[in-house]
Amino acid sequence: MTEFAGRTAVVTGGGSGMGRELVRQLVAEACNVAMCDVSPTGVAETQRLCEAAGLPQGLRVTTHIVDVADRTQVERFRDEVADRHQTDNIHLLFNNAGISGGGSMVTNSRDEWERTFNICWGGVYNCTRAFLPMLQNAEHQMLGRHARPDRDLDPRQHAQDPQRRSRIGRDRCCRSRAGARAICFAGPRRLATVG
Numbered sequence: 287m288t289e290f291a292g293r294t295a296v297v298t299g300g301g302s303g304m305g306r307e308l309v310r311q312l313v314a315e316a317c318n319v320a321m322c323d324v325s326p327t328g329v330a331e332t333q334r335l336c337e338a339a340g341l342p343q344g345l346r347v348t349t350h351i352v353d354v355a356d357r358t359q360v361e362r363f364r365d366e367v368a369d370r371h372q373t374d375n376i377h378l379l380f381n382n383a384g385i386s387g388g389g390s391m392v393t394n395s396r397d398e399w400e401r402t403f404n405i406c407w408g409g410v411y412n413c414t415r416a417f418l419p420m421l422q423n424a425e426h427q428m429l430g431r432h433a434r435p436d437r438d439l440d441p442r443q444h445a446q447d448p449q450r451r452s453r454i455g456r457d458r459c460c461r462s463r464a465g466a467r468a469i470c471f472a473g474p475r476r477l478a479t480v481g
Contacts, residue, residue: 291316294346294376294424296367298354298413299383301328308380309347310335316342320367320376322352323383346371354383354409355401357416364416375423381410 295312299305300321306328309321313336323329329349336347348370352363368374387402388394 290378292318293378294318294320294367294371294373295378295380296376296413296417297321297380297382298352298409299323300332300349301325302332305380305382306332306335308382310339312378313341313345313347314339316345317378318346318371320346320348320350320363320371322350322354322363324351324353326351353405354381354413355404357412360409360412360416364420367417368420374420376417376420377424379413379417379421381413383409 290312295317297305297309297312297319298321300309300319301323302325305321305323309319309332312319319336321329321332326349329351333347333349341347348367350363350366352359354360367376384406385402388399
């Protein structure tokens, strides 16, 4: 997919960092965006930055407060996207939400590891399951987001390596079964299509 104008994208973790930059770039390409985050001030700032840069007439940029680790919240998010964007399809799903965590098996708590897995793996699973029918309804679609497992990985964040590797496998599986193309998001301003 090289043309984003008029398409609809869902971006998790849009309230800061790479998610914010992704939303801004999609909006600059005239792509409708539904972004979510756990931070109301974060998504409000992202929306403000998009509006300050100038929104094309008719473009929709919606904000949603969602904990992607919570399936019920993700399903509510999907329903809000359908309602607020008046559509039954999306073209892009960026599972960008994530946290650092896990750390040492010796000194860090089980709760830290589980929270990291619940957001970084469970959130991707929840969003992919919830939005897959809407992706399948679109003529062209892209799915996924993960850092390359051999790059951008802090060796102190042990919990993230298997999560990232599992995302790659899951995205490839979804791509083959659903006809969606998977993408590898290696960093801001660097978007590489996989497969």
